[in-house]
Amino acid sequence: MKKRAPALLLLLLLLTGCTPRGTPLKEPVCFYYPKAEYDFGDSDSVIDYEFREASGHLNDLPFLLSLYLAGPAEDYLVPLYPADTTLIRAEHQGSRILLQLSSEAAGLGDAHFTLAGACLALTCSKAIGTETVIITSGPKAVTIDLNTLLLEDTFIPEEVGEN
Amino acid sequence: MLDITSESSEARVYGYRSSQFVYAATFVIVTLAALVLLNVYITIVCQRMVFETKEQSLTEKCQIAADEVAKLTVLNPSTVSSAVGRMESLRAARVIVTDQAGLSLYDSASASAGAAILLPEVLQALDGSDVFFGAYRSGTIFCSAATPVFYYGTIIGSIYMTEYDSAQGRLIHNLQTKVLHFSLAAEALLLLFSLLYSMGFSRRIENIMSSMRIIQGGDYTHKLEIRGNDELTLLGREVNELTDRLQDSEELRRRFVSDASHEIKTPLASIKLLSDSILQNDMDAETMREFVGDIGSEAERLNRMTAKLLSLTKLDSEHDREIEIIHMGPTIRRVCRMLQPTAGAAKVSLILELENECPILMPEDDLYQIVFNLMENGIKYNVPRGSLTVRLVRDTENAVLTVTDTGMGIPEDAVGHIFERFYRVDKARSRSTGGTGLGLAIVQTIVRNNRGEITVSSTPGKGTCFTVVFPLFDTEVQI
Numbered sequence: 117m118k119k120r121a122p123a124l125l126l127l128l129l130l131l132t133g134c135t136p137r138g139t140p141l142k143e144p145v146c147f148y149y150p151k152a153e154y155d156f157g158d159s160d161s162v163i164d165y166e167f168r169e170a171s172g173h174l175n176d177l178p179f180l181l182s183l184y185l186a187g188p189a190e191d192y193l194v195p196l197y198p199a200d201t202t203l204i205r206a207e208h209q210g211s212r213i214l215l216q217l218s219s220e221a222a223g224l225g226d227a228h229f230t231l232a233g234a235c236l237a238l239t240c241s242k243a244i245g246t247e248t249v250i251i252t253s254g255p256k257a258v259t260i261d262l263n264t265l266l267l268e269d270t271f272i273p274e275e276v277g278e279n
Numbered sequence: 280m281l282d283i284t285s286e287s288s289e290a291r292v293y294g295y296r297s298s299q300f301v302y303a304a305t306f307v308i309v310t311l312a313a314l315v316l317l318n319v320y321i322t323i324v325c326q327r328m329v330f331e332t333k334e335q336s337l338t339e340k341c342q343i344a345a346d347e348v349a350k351l352t353v354l355n356p357s358t359v360s361s362a363v364g365r366m367e368s369l370r371a372a373r374v375i376v377t378d379q380a381g382l383s384l385y386d387s388a389s390a391s392a393g394a395a396i397l398l399p400e401v402l403q404a405l406d407g408s409d410v411f412f413g414a415y416r417s418g419t420i421f422c423s424a425a426t427p428v429f430y431y432g433t434i435i436g437s438i439y440m441t442e443y444d445s446a447q448g449r450l451i452h453n454l455q456t457k458v459l460h461f462s463l464a465a466e467a468l469l470l471l472f473s474l475l476y477s478m479g480f481s482r483r484i485e486n487i488m489s490s491m492r493i494i495q496g497g498d499y500t501h502k503l504e505i506r507g508n509d510e511l512t513l514l515g516r517e518v519n520e521l522t523d524r525l526q527d528s529e530e531l532r533r534r535f536v537s538d539a540s541h542e543i544k545t546p547l548a549s550i551k552l553l554s555d556s557i558l559q560n561d562m563d564a565e566t567m568r569e570f571v572g573d574i575g576s577e578a579e580r581l582n583r584m585t586a587k588l589l590s591l592t593k594l595d596s597e598h599d600r601e602i603e604i605i606h607m608g609p610t611i612r613r614v615c616r617m618l619q620p621t622a623g624a625a626k627v628s629l630i631l632e633l634e635n636e637c638p639i640l641m642p643e644d645d646l647y648q649i650v651f652n653l654m655e656n657g658i659k660y661n662v663p664r665g666s667l668t669v670r671l672v673r674d675t676e677n678a679v680l681t682v683t684d685t686g687m688g689i690p691e692d693a694v695g696h697i698f699e700r701f702y703r704v705d706k707a708r709s710r711s712t713g714g715t716g717l718g719l720a721i722v723q724t725i726v727r728n729n730r731g732e733i734t735v736s737s738t739p740g741k742g743t744c745f746t747v748v749f750p751l752f753d754t755e756v757q758i
Contacts (some may be wrong), residue, residue, distance in 0.1 A: 227379065235396070
């Protein structure tokens with residue numbers, strides 16, 4: 117019995133270690149949210165992402181955005197839009213997409229509205245591949261062009277780069 | 280034959296670690312840790328000093344830019360670009376001006392106005408805080424700062440600036456490299472020093488160990504030579520002193536065994552000779568009675584000798600005996616009464632001059648033995664019509680007992696030996712008087728065991744005087 121005990125313990129540890137943490141997602145979709153905590157400098161961004169299950173709705177943008185507006189599942193992410201914010205309209209305008217949100221979102225500060233819009237734009241980009249997203253809510257509107265969106269300052273002057 | 284083959288016996292002891300290795304390793308680890316801490320500390324302090332300076336200058340530049348932007352009546356890319364362009368003194372690597380929503384109004388590194396600038400510093404500034412971040416990377420100082428732009432208490436935008444300083448970065452890098460080189464050189468020197476020191480220390484310890492093995496083998500003449508003036512030198516001296524004492528003790532033991540054997544052999548030989556004579560010769564009853572009487576005398580002498588040897592052994596081994604406060608006078612008088620017949624037979628008159636109050640702390644039997652042996656000797660080695668004076672006086676702290684006889688005295692060269700076991704000044708006379716050569720040795724041992732002192736002075740042909748001193752124990756004073 118004395119010899120079996122360590123073997124059983126080892127087996128238990130192996131089993132615990134090998135057990136998959138959570139069920140693998142069948143059709144994952146990437147949702148972007150602001151991080152709860154972030155550092156300064158050029159090595160950190162204020163936005164991060166999580167994967168969510170979207171079986172059967174991968175191309176259903178209204179459904180995905182409704183799911184998105186419900187908020188993040190991970191603790192290290194925070195929702196910016198108020199909980200009762202809803203998607204009123206999602207419309208493609210050429211290479212751009214227009215998202216009209218309910219007026220609750222307009223209650224956000226200007227900077228936070230832009231940040232929330234950037235997260236939404238990144239999510240749309242991953243879902244349907246669009247590069248420019250216009251978000252409106254009540255009187256507020258912001259256009260996020262992912263080509264010019266600056267999340268990390270990686271600019272290095274030439275004289276420094278040469279060194 | 281000395282056992283030199285056991286030199287590495289310590290290596291077989293379980294858990295043995297060379298002190299050389301332990302000392303050297305400890306020294307190296309401690310110094311290495313200190314040098315690493317020194318390097319880290321210097322790096323951190325230098326960087327902090329540079330960052331503090333940078334924070335002050337970059338934040339000030341941000342404030343200047345924020346003040347200029349706040350003066351603008353219209354806030355658009357064109358007006359902001361003109362305002363920033365006028366500020367030649369900024370000299371930042373990158374300047375970004377955003378509106379209150381974090382959208383770019385001016386970016387010195389990019390022409391795309393209206394882009395969302397969601398850097399952590401900008402977001403903090405738009406929340407109303409001044410922000411500074413500094414980092415040192417591969418020889419370059421990188422700093423970023425952001426500050427809000429206020430217009431009548433309302434945040435209308437933010438200023439973000441970055442700066443790269445290669446010159447100061449190189450200074451820090453050079454300083455770090457120099458400190459590192461110095462540390463490595465110092466560590467190498469310390470390593471060498473600790474190695475040499477520990478080798479020297481280890482060699483000295485090994486020297487002591489070798490000497491102790493030689494002494495353990497029985498060579499008490501061996502002397503340990505340790506140079507220097509430290510604890511090991513003192514240890515070496517102590518070992519040498521211990522060896523000297525062992526040598527003395529061994530010498531005494533050998534002599535004692537030899538003397539004891541000799542002393543016991545003599546009466547045994549006499550007994551053997553006398554008994555052989557009785558067995559082998561036809562002798563008359565009178566002669567036989569005389570021979571048997573001699574055998575009895577020798578046996579009695581042997582008995583006395585063994586009794587005294589036992590007494591000495593007992594004195595040597597007994598250290599915790601019960602002591603009591605006794606007055607010396609009554610005990611001395613008792614001994615005197617006991618020896619009065621012997622003194623009368625030897626025609627020696629006994630004179631007592633005793634002070635009454637001489638309390639001392641010792642077993643009464645011990646005092647009895649001391650006085651008895653000294654007085655018995657004084658009677659034995661006296662001359663007919665001689666005298667034996669026993670005097671007891673007290674000074675401030677001691678009781679002084681003197682036993683003075685008017686006998687033949689002790690030759691000057693023998694005075695230093697009379698307390699040795701089995702030593703006799705006149706062997707023939709001693710044996711004839713029944714002496715064993717142990718009486719004075721017993722006296723000296725008892726006196727020393729009771730914190731006393733004994734001395735002797737003698738003039739050949741005139742007499743001998745023994746002086747015994749014991750510390751007084753006055754109850755009133757002591758308690």
